[in-house]
Amino acid sequence: MKLACADFTFPLLPHDKSLDLIASLDLEGVDIGLFEKRSHLWPSKEFRDVSKNARALRRKLDDRGLACADIFLQCDPDFTPYASNHPDKARRRKAADWFRKAVEYACEAGSKHVTGLPGVEFSGEESTRDSFRRAAEELAWRVEEARSADITFSVEPHIGSIVPTPEKTLKLIEATPGLTLTLDYTHFTRVGMEDSRIEPLCAHAGHIHTRGARKGRLQAPLKENSIDYARVVQMLKKSGYAGWLGIEYVWMDWEHCNECDCVSETILFRDLLRKLTRR
Numbered sequence: 272m273k274l275a276c277a278d279f280t281f282p283l284l285p286h287d288k289s290l291d292l293i294a295s296l297d298l299e300g301v302d303i304g305l306f307e308k309r310s311h312l313w314p315s316k317e318f319r320d321v322s323k324n325a326r327a328l329r330r331k332l333d334d335r336g337l338a339c340a341d342i343f344l345q346c347d348p349d350f351t352p353y354a355s356n357h358p359d360k361a362r363r364r365k366a367a368d369w370f371r372k373a374v375e376y377a378c379e380a381g382s383k384h385v386t387g388l389p390g391v392e393f394s395g396e397e398s399t400r401d402s403f404r405r406a407a408e409e410l411a412w413r414v415e416e417a418r419s420a421d422i423t424f425s426v427e428p429h430i431g432s433i434v435p436t437p438e439k440t441l442k443l444i445e446a447t448p449g450l451t452l453t454l455d456y457t458h459f460t461r462v463g464m465e466d467s468r469i470e471p472l473c474a475h476a477g478h479i480h481t482r483g484a485r486k487g488r489l490q491a492p493l494k495e496n497s498i499d500y501a502r503v504v505q506m507l508k509k510s511g512y513a514g515w516l517g518i519e520y521v522w523m524d525w526e527h528c529n530e531c532d533c534v535s536e537t538i539l540f541r542d543l544l545r546k547l548t549r550r
Contacts, residue, residue, distance in 0.1 A: 272507070272548050274541060275300035275340035275517040279310045280533050282522055286311035290335055296537060300340035301332060302480075302517045303380070305373060309348050309523075318372045325379030332381070339382035340515040341453070341478050343427075344373040355413070356390035356406035356433065358397060363409065370413055374420050384478050384514070385417055386453040389426040389443060390433045406433045407446040414449040425477035427453040430462060437469050444475050451477030455519065456498050457484035461526075466499050473506040480519040481540060489526040493539045504547040516544050 276298045281289040289311065293301055304310035305317060317324045332339055346353035346366055353366045370387065377385050390406035392399055410426065417424035426434075426443075434440040437459060444450055454476045459469050463486045481503075483496030518540045520533040 272504075272513065272516050272544075273299045273338075273340075274544055275302050275338075275515045276537055277302040277304060277343075277517060277519045277521070278312075279304035279306065280518075280520050280522070280537060282311070287331065290331055290337065292534070294335040294337055296534075296541060298337075298518075298541060300338040300515055300517075302341040302343060302478075302515075302519065303328070303339060303382070304343050304345075305376070306343070306345040307347050309345075314344060314346065314369055314373070317376060318369065321372050321375050322379050325376040329380045339377070339380045340517060341384045341386055342373055342377040342380065342382050343386040343453075344369060345388060350388050350432070351391050354390045355387065355409040356393075356402055358393055358405075367409075371416060374417050374422055374424075377422055378420050383421065384423050384425065386425050386427055386478060387413065388432060389428060389440075391431065392433050403433055403443070403446075407443060410443070410447045410450055414447065418449065423451060423477045425451040425453040427455055427458075427480070428472070429455070429458040437464070437472055440472060441475075451475055453478040453480060455480035456503065457482055457489050460484040460498055461487065461489040463487075466502060470502070470506050473503070473512070474510040476507065476510070476512050476514070478514055479507070479512075479516045481516055481544065482518065482520050483531075483536065483540070490520065490528045490531055492531055492536055493543065500543060501547050504544070504550075516548070518544070 276293045305314045392402045428434045428440040452475045483491040483493045485497040
């Protein structure tokens with residue numbers, strides 16, 4: 272398992288400087304955020320010329336000895352307006368178009384992995400069952416679209432999504448053959464879920480996000496972290512996981528995420544994960 276860092280960990284730096292910093296931290300890869308209006312690289316801009324822009328990114332990574340570990344697509348700062356399972360067909364078409372471009376972008380940038388969001392429940396407009404069914408349908412063709420380009424597609428379960436619990440996440444996996452997870456324990460830890468309840472998801476991981484967290488805090492320093500990452504690594508090894516471990520500290524005025532020293536905590540997690548993966 273190799274270690275990566277998200278480029279969006281350092282939003283106050285220009286993108287080139289962010290990549291310089293990640294390389295200086297002696298990490299092997301970068302998780303690239305294509306987050307509309309809230310990351311260095313916006314899909315609306317990058318997708319104007321997918322091949323040109325993705326190749327430019329690849330050159331920047333190559334120049335720094337970094338690999339593209341993941342392309343993470345989010346179509347809007349709010350995950351509802353362009354959710355993959357939105358009831359509005361026009362919104363689904365835009366989300367689908369950007370997904371296809373994200374797959375092309377990943378290929379050109381040298382990534383073998385694309386992450387998206389699982390969708391949400393539109394309880395005011397339809398039944399939970401219909402929202403879930405449409406999510407599974409929309410994610411199923413994305414799996415095949417990615418697979419045809421030799422890309423693994425994963426979704427990141429999170430609170431507020433169609434899969435706010437590990438149990439519902441497993442149901443979505445069962446309903447969507449080939450779907451994998453960008454697994455981030457912290458979204459479940461924040462609301463007080465125990466590691467043992469989350470760990471069955473390790474068998475379905477296509478990508479991993481790591482950082483400190485505890486009940487009441489989506490992001491916390493390592494010294495306050497309640498997740499047993501030794502156990503997480505053990506479960507990943509048991510399931511045969513050989514992908515990336517992405518260190519995903521973020522700095523933003525949301526969920527107290529601007530209260531951590533992202534540089535120091537990334538270094539601490541780098542050293543911890545190196546130790547755990549070498550056992």
